Amino acid sequence: MIYKTIIIEDEHRLREALSIMLEMVSGDTIQIVGYAESVPEAVKMVDRLKPDLVFMDIMLKDGTGFDVLQQISFNSFHLIFTTAFEQHAINAFKYSAVDYLLKPIDPQELKTAIDRIAILEERVLEKQQITELQTNLSKTPDRLVLPTQEAMYVVKLDQILRCETSGSYTTFFLTDGRKIMVSKPLKNYEDILLPPMFFRVHQSHLINVNSILSYSREGMVHMNDKSVVPISRGKKEQFFKLMKDEI
Structure with missing residues (x-):
């Protein structure tokens, strides 16, 4: 064309x-x-x-x-x-x-x-x-536009519970139970969804720290939506430090 x-x-x-x-x-x-x-x-x-x-x-x-x-x-x-x-x-x-x-x-x-x-x-x-x-x-952005094939979704940052990537796609899991998949890898969002509110705990996972239910020293995070997200070995020290600073 x-x-x-x-x-x-x-x-x-x-x-x-x-x-x-x-x-x-x-x-x-x-x-x-x-x-x-x-x-x-x-x-x-x-x-x-x-x-x-x-x-x-x-x-x-x-x-x-x-x-x-x-x-x-x-x-x-x-x-x-x-x-x-x-x-x-x-x-x-x-x-x-x-x-x-x-x-x-x-x-x-x-x-x-x-x-x-x-x-x-x-x-x-x-x-x-x-x-x-x-x-x-x-102003400082407090909402994110998520483009899909069906529509443009405007999402408040505090509505984002976690993100999970697979190849060149990322799924946003929201606090109201919705799932929105966009055709962009997680790295496209990692530099705007930043600590202390967000943290990339794993190559495939980025989470909203405020939506953590519990976490273990073995490296598993339990989220408010009852999902369990792994913490990669290389992220453990940084994650535990962030959580200690937040307490």
């Missing part, structure tokens, strides 16, 4: 650099059909050209990428934000399940992002993701 692509970026040199990289890494699948550097220009271009893929800078000369998203009529496209924001903003992207690339853009990461699009069937822009991202950029 060839993706009709629009680049929304107000710095000429960055538009050119991204164009060149796209030609290098995905020249056979990407067709750039337009460039925009302002909010009104971007809105008109998206609605007129109806792209498959949009690369969008957050900070434009006369507004933000969010202003564009709130004004467009056509929203059936893949969206990749490009940003030079610091770590707080990067965490907001992760919590909101929005795809992004850090500036300066790395060619390999660009190719990975495009390859990821090829396995996604839906191209409908989820407004819930954007709403959560706007919220998460303005």
Whole structure:
């Protein structure tokens, strides 16, 4: 498939650099059909050209990428934000399940992002993701967006009892009994679900420390949902120290 692509970026040199990289890494699948550097220009271009893929800078000369998203009529496209924001903003992207690339853009990461699009069937822009991202950029995130094939689930962090990974999939077990499976490995969430609230006790398991019922020196954790999670040998010392500090 060839993706009709629009680049929304107000710095000429960055538009050119991204164009060149796209030609290098995905020249056979990407067709750039337009460039925009302002909010009104971007809105008109998206609605007129109806792209498959949009690369969008957050900070434009006369507004933000969010202003564009709130004004467009056509929203059936893949969206990749490009940003030079610091770590707080990067965490907001992760919590909101929005795809992004850090500036300066790395060619390999660009190719990975495009390859990821090829396995996604839906191209409908989820407004819930954007709403959560706007919220998460303005404060410390307290909710996580979990994308599945059926829907986008917005989950409060304290609702997450534990996570279990199998290959490239992770299942979230919630305090209300729900199970939500996402097509991402646990490592994608490990750097945002952090101690002291969360702890990765095993290669396959990450738990909410506040949902622990009991634990043993032999290395087993009993959770509030009556599940039993193993603690790997390499994590025992760190886990017991964390629990001691929490008491």
